[in-house]
Amino acid sequence: MNPKNYTGPLGAYTPQTRGNGMFKEFDATELYCPKCKRSAPVRKRLLIVLPEGDKYEYLCAVCSESVGTKIDRQTKPVTVIV
Numbered sequence: 609m610n611p612k613n614y615t616g617p618l619g620a621y622t623p624q625t626r627g628n629g630m631f632k633e634f635d636a637t638e639l640y641c642p643k644c645k646r647s648a649p650v651r652k653r654l655l656i657v658l659p660e661g662d663k664y665e666y667l668c669a670v671c672s673e674s675v676g677t678k679i680d681r682q683t684k685p686v687t688v689i690v
């Protein structure tokens with residue numbers, strides 16, 4: 609999970625089959641796009657790193673509309689000691 613590996617420019621859809629073996633969890637590859645009015649392949653973009661996980665935004669690969677966000681929780685639960 610290295611954001612620096614993400615070099616995809618707008619419009620390029622990167623398949624998950626590159627040498628990065630970390631993607632074994634479920635990942636949405638198609639979401640309904642309100643602009644295209646159909647489900648379309650999406651691109652995942654790291655928005656922000658939160659204490660509870662990395663927040664990603666899904667962009668329609670066709671028109672680059674934002675179609676959803678998701679928080680990837682880290683494998684280790686963060687324990688907050690108050």
Ligand SMILES: [Zn+2]
Pocket residue numbers: 641642643644645648668669670671672673
């Ligand atoms: Zn679209």
